[in-house]
Amino acid sequence: MVGKLLDVLTVIDGNGPEFDMGELVTYLNDMVLLAPSMLLVPAVTFSPVDARSFDVSLVDHGIQVKGRVFVGDRGAPVDFETTDRFCEDPASPGRLLRARWTTPVMGFREHEGRKLIARGQAVFHLSDGDHPYADFEVVPGSVAFNVRPGE
Numbered sequence: 819m820v821g822k823l824l825d826v827l828t829v830i831d832g833n834g835p836e837f838d839m840g841e842l843v844t845y846l847n848d849m850v851l852l853a854p855s856m857l858l859v860p861a862v863t864f865s866p867v868d869a870r871s872f873d874v875s876l877v878d879h880g881i882q883v884k885g886r887v888f889v890g891d892r893g894a895p896v897d898f899e900t901t902d903r904f905c906e907d908p909a910s911p912g913r914l915l916r917a918r919w920t921t922p923v924m925g926f927r928e929h930e931g932r933k934l935i936a937r938g939q940a941v942f943h944l945s946d947g948d949h950p951y952a953d954f955e956v957v958p959g960s961v962a963f964n965v966r967p968g969e
Contacts, residue, residue: 843883929958
């Protein structure tokens with residue numbers, strides 16, 4: 819995996835099982851929050867937890883990742899939590915640390931008759947505190963539905 823800031827500055831460059839797991843659980847998170855119909859495949863399983871949450875897992879090429887999905891009053895996801903993500907250990911640069919990772923959703927808005935996430939974050943929860951590293955706002959005019967390939 820290679821990650822670049824503004825397609826210029828390399829901020830991450832790595833490979834191995836930690837990266838495979840991290841990318842797969844990120845994909846699972848995106849399925850939950852952005853494209854829930856993609857969850858309706860045999861590789862995804864669900865387990866009830868309580869009235870406000872359920873566990874979801876995904877298996878791909880022998881790698882299994884899991885997350886807990888928290889839902890709000892209307893049944894929509896309001897947070898996703900997993901420990902199948904890794905980040906650089908602040909106490910030991912270059913060393914990967916398995917960490918709790920969440921993607922809280924801060925509200926929804928309607929666009930073309932569909933509910934979209936209004937704002938969300940990606941947060942690593944480490945022993946020295948919470949480390950949000952991404953804050954997203956979905957701009958309704960920038961979203962298109964049912965776009966044909968090549969358009």
